[in-house]
Amino acid sequence: MRIKDIAKLAGVSPATVSRVMNNNGYVKEEKREAVLKVIKEVDYQPNPIAQSLKNQKSHMLGVIVPKISTETASRVVAGVTEVAKVHGYQVLIANTDLDIEEEINYLKFLSNKSVDGIIMMGTEVTDRHLAVMDKLAVPIVILGQEVKGYTSIIHNDYDASFSMTEYLIKQHHREIAFIGVDEKDEAVGVVRKKAYLDCLNKYAVKVDSKLMAIGDFDIDTGYQMMQQILTHKTPTAVFAVTDHLAIGAIHALLDAGLRVPDDVSVVGIGDIKLAAYLNPPLTTVHYTFKTSGKMAAEAVFELMEDDTKQGKRFMTTFELKTRASVKAI
Amino acid sequence: MRIKDIAKLAGVSPATVSRVMNNNGYVKEEKREAVLKVIKEVDYQPNPIAQSLKNQKSHMLGVIVPKISTETASRVVAGVTEVAKVHGYQVLIANTDLDIEEEINYLKFLSNKSVDGIIMMGTEVTDRHLAVMDKLAVPIVILGQEVKGYTSIIHNDYDASFSMTEYLIKQHHREIAFIGVDEKDEAVGVVRKKAYLDCLNKYAVKVDSKLMAIGDFDIDTGYQMMQQILTHKTPTAVFAVTDHLAIGAIHALLDAGLRVPDDVSVVGIGDIKLAAYLNPPLTTVHYTFKTSGKMAAEAVFELMEDDTKQGKRFMTTFELKTRASVKAI
DNA sequence: TTGTACGCGTTATCAA
DNA sequence: TTGATAACGCGTACAA
Numbered sequence: 276m277r278i279k280d281i282a283k284l285a286g287v288s289p290a291t292v293s294r295v296m297n298n299n300g301y302v303k304e305e306k307r308e309a310v311l312k313v314i315k316e317v318d319y320q321p322n323p324i325a326q327s328l329k330n331q332k333s334h335m336l337g338v339i340v341p342k343i344s345t346e347t348a349s350r351v352v353a354g355v356t357e358v359a360k361v362h363g364y365q366v367l368i369a370n371t372d373l374d375i376e377e378e379i380n381y382l383k384f385l386s387n388k389s390v391d392g393i394i395m396m397g398t399e400v401t402d403r404h405l406a407v408m409d410k411l412a413v414p415i416v417i418l419g420q421e422v423k424g425y426t427s428i429i430h431n432d433y434d435a436s437f438s439m440t441e442y443l444i445k446q447h448h449r450e451i452a453f454i455g456v457d458e459k460d461e462a463v464g465v466v467r468k469k470a471y472l473d474c475l476n477k478y479a480v481k482v483d484s485k486l487m488a489i490g491d492f493d494i495d496t497g498y499q500m501m502q503q504i505l506t507h508k509t510p511t512a513v514f515a516v517t518d519h520l521a522i523g524a525i526h527a528l529l530d531a532g533l534r535v536p537d538d539v540s541v542v543g544i545g546d547i548k549l550a551a552y553l554n555p556p557l558t559t560v561h562y563t564f565k566t567s568g569k570m571a572a573e574a575v576f577e578l579m580e581d582d583t584k585q586g587k588r589f590m591t592t593f594e595l596k597t598r599a600s601v602k603a604i
Numbered sequence: 605m606r607i608k609d610i611a612k613l614a615g616v617s618p619a620t621v622s623r624v625m626n627n628n629g630y631v632k633e634e635k636r637e638a639v640l641k642v643i644k645e646v647d648y649q650p651n652p653i654a655q656s657l658k659n660q661k662s663h664m665l666g667v668i669v670p671k672i673s674t675e676t677a678s679r680v681v682a683g684v685t686e687v688a689k690v691h692g693y694q695v696l697i698a699n700t701d702l703d704i705e706e707e708i709n710y711l712k713f714l715s716n717k718s719v720d721g722i723i724m725m726g727t728e729v730t731d732r733h734l735a736v737m738d739k740l741a742v743p744i745v746i747l748g749q750e751v752k753g754y755t756s757i758i759h760n761d762y763d764a765s766f767s768m769t770e771y772l773i774k775q776h777h778r779e780i781a782f783i784g785v786d787e788k789d790e791a792v793g794v795v796r797k798k799a800y801l802d803c804l805n806k807y808a809v810k811v812d813s814k815l816m817a818i819g820d821f822d823i824d825t826g827y828q829m830m831q832q833i834l835t836h837k838t839p840t841a842v843f844a845v846t847d848h849l850a851i852g853a854i855h856a857l858l859d860a861g862l863r864v865p866d867d868v869s870v871v872g873i874g875d876i877k878l879a880a881y882l883n884p885p886l887t888t889v890h891y892t893f894k895t896s897g898k899m900a901a902e903a904v905f906e907l908m909e910d911d912t913k914q915g916k917r918f919m920t921t922f923e924l925k926t927r928a929s930v931k932a933i
Numbered sequence: 934t935t936g937t938a939c940g941c942g943t944t945a946t947c948a949a
Numbered sequence: 950t951t952g953a954t955a956a957c958g959c960g961t962a963c964a965a
Binding site for chain 2: 318320321322323324325327328333335342343344345346348349350352353356357360365366367368369370383384386387388389410494522523526547548549552553554565
Binding site: 616617618619620623629630631632635654656657658659660 | 934935936937940941942943
């Protein structure tokens, strides 16, 4: 069913049908009703693609995620879709599976008016990303990393990580192992580690490189890194930069015959849905990922209206969730 | 940049540029190179919307999910995007938040050539859904529920649930509590319960309605339903129809001073990522949600080529994951 | 082997 | 208040 068919059925011109559909321009009440009647009868829905071509608006938002099957990603996407829906927008998912080439390809593809705005969940933002982003035809918001000149939604990784370390120190822990990730991920790999180190220094706690391990984001990696640390020394507490790594660490500790938290305390960051239901319930930092998604979407819509507002920096809040996985000494 | 601009820059007609882009028709090697050179220089990307309008193909797949921020949904979406990518397709997410009106609206909207195919993760499929689905302009595949006349990817809920119950019985459990969900969800609410009851009957285990509770999908609901059952009687095992419900149940049991699995065994269905890392590790049924997503996408692509292949019924496999949350009597 | 011209379905401009 | 008509950017039949 095209607008032309509706026009024929209602005995008017396509232009009149369009006016009725979009509620603009004058149209006699009589004809309006005739058109509406036909529209209802045949359940006419305009072709969104033709509308997009004509209006130069696709009413779609693109979201580039590094890995869709993670809780973080799905919470972000949930937030984005929620705001998008309010604006009558659809959400296009581009899953890159951590492939930088894919990320750049999607940036190019999604631009060119295929979507009206892009939200990129960043891990590593390289110069090549920037080169492409500079030429983008549509507004973009980066989520999870800070990028100069671009609106970014960042999680307060520094303060969160610092607070968490400080919390452990205030529970009188002095041998705090660190399980981190590669520095390619600026927010998680660099910032969280820096905050940990800064905090140790502030409280004059000696940094012991034997208590530190760096790997990827997998639960199993957390397990292995914990094992590796244990070969050197048994800490009184473990600070893992994500909840998954913390879970892996806990299992390594248990398998080594240690009790959590009685022998070793463990904390993570992220507050995944099950963190409170683990055994022991995990002390962690709650990040408002869904809210981040909403903020990112709102920022994109703002940029769509006024692209001079680029470069804003939003910092989301966090909350320390103290649960049973930590025991004071 | 439009095709016309490229043509001008390369000193040819738009038609020639199009021929080069799509590798069809004759074009002299010399001109081809000139065109390719310009395309590379200006990094020309054709407008996907104009292409869609012309080709009557959007190269997009729509996925209707009841709740994007669940692990099931994200695993399904991961599978769909993976297959979509192979076919050069994008994935449009429609998150309905369990709202039936939204589901129907999206079905209508996504049709009309906005997408070339639809995958619907079903919960309840009402007559109104069917009325809309019958008129759909694009192929659709239902995932998670069986719908007559439509290609469906179903998880073998009956056998999975039966096997799980049977497993508990073979561990000599006779007082097996059941924590289920409302019958609106055919697969989870009806089929899994029926299999549980059938299995009890087969082994001549008495059904005790006091040991059964029905609620929604939340962890907390699992907690409350377990508490409710405990007011009547303490079973030797608990069969929860999802892992989340099982987790809630475990916590209710622990809070009631019971040990898992020493006093009460607990099982779930779904095998969420953390199931193996819970304490105790959860005995559950592994469903291949990502594979389901892939199958659904492949089925949609098949239907796009040949829509007479409608009505196929794919059953995914499952695997019993026996872990420490069950103890034989 | 190449270019011109039309149409995909819509909206907006202009003239009536 | 209405209707023809011209775009939007692309692909392709047809003519050259």
